[in-house]
Amino acid sequence: MTTVGPGAQLEALRRGAVEVISEEELLAKLARGRPLRIKLGLDPTAPDLHIGNAIVLQKLRQFQDLGHEAVLVIGDFTGLIGDPSGKAETRPALSPEEVERNARTYRDQYSLILDPARTRVVFNSEWLGKMKFYDVIKLASRTTVHRILERDDFARRYADRLPIHLHELLYPLCQAYDSVAISADVELGGTDQKFNNLMGRELQREMGQEPQVVLLTPLLPGLDGVQKMSKSLGNAIGITDPPNEMYGKVMSLPDGLMIPYFESCTLVPLGEIREIARGLVAGGVHPRDAKKRLAREITARYHGEAASRKAEAEFERVFAARERPEEIPDVELPRDRLKGGAIRLVRLLVELGLADSNSEARRLISQGGVSLDGARAAQDTDIGVRDGLLVQVGRRRFARVRLTE
């Protein structure tokens, strides 16, 4: 156990937290001096972490470093009935092999941030899957429809007369029961999890356990600046994204997101961030430079200083100076696709995977988006292909043709 006193622990833990319910309770738990069990519920469909997920994981890591125990609850059972975002569908149950395989994936992914030695991974099908219908009814009797409908998501859909399936109402209860099942002392989550996590508190109290403390971390807006970061919305920066991509994605952020990103995704001291913010407002700091710093910081955090510098140089070359990237992927093209050493440009683009269909390839050409060896292609004609031909689509998609037999 750590030597850090409860007061200091609390101080450290609440930094970056949007809300702690409640600090007094957390302090009391910490003061007992035994390791606490920290719960984090995870969606089984997103084993691919992005830097938004990372925020709450960093918080969990912090708990671990203070000597506490992390329990990742994979919602494989709740995942079966779809999560109540409105559009989710029910999914077929995972086989034991799939569960095992996923468990490994989770461990691999999460150990990028967490301390594997202090992390336990459990699946909620373990207990939810064993419940009899009678148990479900008893569980459901612990709350009321009105209570559940308070959840803003349900409330909104109810008001808008959008469908709400009965089983969706059970969803928060299932998650709440997870807390009971593992006797959580603290549950972490994004602010969107507030309702569910509070439900956990209530259910624990109802079932004779000491209520968990709920600690909420901010939700990171995605690249679009509107919706929260999510892989399925395609607005995410994955923590395993290659350096160049990571750097570039950060550079494409709306300017207004720079400060929130600095705060949530970097280790830059708060004072310094405030200075940058002031500079941006006053005009002393160029937004481009602030964003470059941000891109550098984030890339360095996941790939190291060297890779970050390199990504920056590459970015400048390709986008600022409009030069070719340092590394251009080779794409194989079987020689038999050529006729007399030539091929229709449209077909070439499709063959190389630079266009999804012939129509799209034609569009790209007519819009002036295609270059061969640096020269813009004006129209779709037969072009002679030699090994090493450089094909470019748009500003950032390059391919080097490798002829194969």
Place this chain on the structure above:
RNA sequence: GGGGAGGUACCCAAGCGGCCAACGGGAGCUGACUGUAGAUCAGCUGGCGGAACGCCUUCGGAGGUUCGAAUCCUUCCCUCCCCA
């Protein structure tokens, strides 16, 4: 159980017998410009096609009426509202 309103392309949403591959917005793509993949402006955004107002496949599913349907009819599936 009774009555009413709906299901349109990645999302939202027009269309309600031919001019519809289907208005508009969002998202995406390309170009210009630039501070970057940001902002702004412009064009494009089903597929096939050696440049077409040519052909093929789309408007919940399956049939039908018609020279011709996303638009009309039948039936099935799904959602919402009101009443019971």
